[in-house]
Amino acid sequence: MQTKIVLDGRSLTLDAVRAVARGEAQVELSPSSAELLKESRKLVFELSDRGIPIYGCNRGVGWNKDKKVTKEFIAQFNSNMMHSHAVGVGPHASKEEARAAVVVRLNNLLSGCTGLSPEIALMMRDMLNHDIVPLIPAKGSVGEADIVNLSHLGLALMGEGKVFYKDKIVVADEAFKAEGLSAIVLAEKDGLAVLSSNALSAGLACSVLSAAEHLMDAADLIACMSLEGLNGNVSALREGAHKARRYPKQIETAARMREYLKGSYLYESDAERPLQDPLSFRCVPQVHGAVRTALDYAKENLEIHLNSSDDNPCLLMDERDITSCGNFDPLCWVLGVENLGVALSHVSKLSCLRSIKLASPGFTKLSRHLTPNDSTIAFSTIQKIYANMDAEIRLLAAPISMDTFALAGDMEDIGTNAPLVMQKTKRIIECLFYVLAIELIHAGQAMDLRGARYGAATAKGLEALRGTMPFYSADNRILSDDIENVRALLESEEFLNKSVRSL
Structure with a gap:
């Protein structure tokens, strides 16, 4: 209705x-x-x-x-x-x-x-x-x-x-x-x-920012699942450490991750657990918090645009007059979205690095490439995919909001390339869903191989994954299909609905 x-x-x-x-x-x-x-x-x-x-x-x-x-x-x-x-x-x-x-x-x-x-x-x-x-x-x-x-x-x-x-x-x-x-x-x-x-650009921006917010919700949970797959440290999530840093979105991200990991085996002492994890695991609240700060800036300034005039000339009702102006310049929120694209490239980098670590016995103490047995190749070649996606994301994150010519008889001599900024940021998000899907595949495999007691949300995240992609037990499946299916799971509401939203 x-x-x-x-x-x-x-x-x-x-x-x-x-x-x-x-x-x-x-x-x-x-x-x-x-x-x-x-x-x-x-x-x-x-x-x-x-x-x-x-x-x-x-x-x-x-x-x-x-x-x-x-x-x-x-x-x-x-x-x-x-x-x-x-x-x-x-x-x-x-x-x-x-x-x-x-x-x-x-x-x-x-x-x-x-x-x-x-x-x-x-x-x-x-x-x-x-x-x-x-x-x-x-x-x-x-x-x-x-x-x-x-x-x-x-x-x-x-x-x-x-x-x-x-x-x-x-x-x-x-x-x-x-x-x-x-x-x-x-x-x-x-x-x-x-x-x-700038209504076309602004309409595209609404879609991009909505998708980015959904992506970050999934990224927080997947990072927690990877931490469990690694047998990592929850010490880096302690409330006091983040309050000392004072960034609001960092504090919120760490609190969210603690909630997702509530009841996890990671809160039990383990003599085999290293004192500190690699930065791609340890700095998730800092990086994801920075992305959410960038996202909030873009949303705040886009909503100002949605509810104001970008007209030239501008009619001034109170003054009973009309004036030429430059209100059609949308740089304030275009910069916000372009900055968000750069921020998301950091999410991609951390995700790729975590997938690399999860495939390494030196970090997980599990099998190489998370193989279920010695005769299985499992997740060796899959590394090429997220490396390729991350390279495309870095290419798309390059700024283009200043690349214009002087047009219309040299009168229109600046521009923002607003639609192109929205389109490339949309593509960054599309690539990043693939990167996160592959990390989720790794995290889920590591969690199943470890067979421990997992957090309130992470256990449900694993269950949601297994409803789409079964445990990888033999080299008799086409992983391209699995990647596409898991990506579709993340882009839909289903993964979050079955995990964090069902708590």
């Missing part, structure tokens, strides 16, 4: 974007927001009638900012703008990603700083609720408003663009007619208001 999310331009959350993107919620506009749209539209006409130059309204856009646009030409001007800006290429955003872009842009519009026709906001609401989703090319934006991508949303509003509708791709007007809707004729300032936004 779908819930309803009321958009007001001020309170949209990442979770709400995710729900709308997945088709789990419909949207409605708050009455106050609907009224603000009407008032801001009146102000646009008031200012234009006074002869005040307004970018994208009675003046052109880009290099053509000095060209006047007459009332008689306005419909053609907006049509021209949509067609000329529709130069995005490559694979289309998924239906979920496109829905996220639409709800983000719709909520931004409700801030009252755009002054577009209220009918456009209502039409975007109807498109979401009737599941008419614009086909948006994912490549081409330099990250100073996704104009080459969102122009395809504009074309859809006009009835000309292509849309996802009832498991098919059709021309928008066909879907509109089937649902009793009518295409929009774009008037003063409407075209610019639709396309001059």
Whole structure:
């Protein structure tokens, strides 16, 4: 059953974007927001009638900012703008990603700083609720408003663009007619208001940050299972040590790990246990805590974006004026996501190092490569996979938010490559799920070979793993299939639901 999310331009959350993107919620506009749209539209006409130059309204856009646009030409001007800006290429955003872009842009519009026709906001609401989703090319934006991508949303509003509708791709007007809707004729300032936004990038960011949070929840538990597989030290998790360091997310991570390991054999003394473990085991709270700090920064600043205006020009309702500005620059949260990608590369490195240690008898006192018997090869060649994935993650973690040219007659001389930052971070997370899946395979094998008493959550994690991948007892299975199955387990909610969320 779908819930309803009321958009007001001020309170949209990442979770709400995710729900709308997945088709789990419909949207409605708050009455106050609907009224603000009407008032801001009146102000646009008031200012234009006074002869005040307004970018994208009675003046052109880009290099053509000095060209006047007459009332008689306005419909053609907006049509021209949509067609000329529709130069995005490559694979289309998924239906979920496109829905996220639409709800983000719709909520931004409700801030009252755009002054577009209220009918456009209502039409975007109807498109979401009737599941008419614009086909948006994912490549081409330099990250100073996704104009080459969102122009395809504009074309859809006009009835000309292509849309996802009832498991098919059709021309928008066909879907509109089937649902009793009518295409929009774009008037003063409407075209610019639709396309001059970072909504595609922000929608992608919502998905990326949600996936990163889910990944880190799994990574914490898997690290605990690896510690049990190693016969490692819980001394590095002691509360006092982390309170002395004072980083909140480090303290939270260590507390979470202690909870997962409650009741584990690791709390029993063992003369064979070394005094200290390798740093890839000992420093998990510090590293994972740093990642969660980076994640919180990105989330906090993205949510500011979701509930504010990124429009140029910006309508100032309180001052009854309009001003040119640079609010379309999203660097604050783009840097947050790019930083998160670097942070996640450290998670990958630690995970790979733990898998290497778990395969070594010198650290585990178990069999080489965790073989069940002397005639089995087991997890020797699997090392190539996570080494390859980690190399790709390091490549993708390289910053690209500053790599742009001066465009539009040298007027648009900076950029952030926002969509590319989101896409590469998404790929980092995809690779990292493989890395963590292989670590989980190692940890589970080591735990079964050791046969000890495990923690409250780690025991359930092992049980969840064994529901997908049985103990590796002989070289008669295709490990590629096991890796894919375990990766899918981690990406779903099932692994966490059966382990930490069932405590």
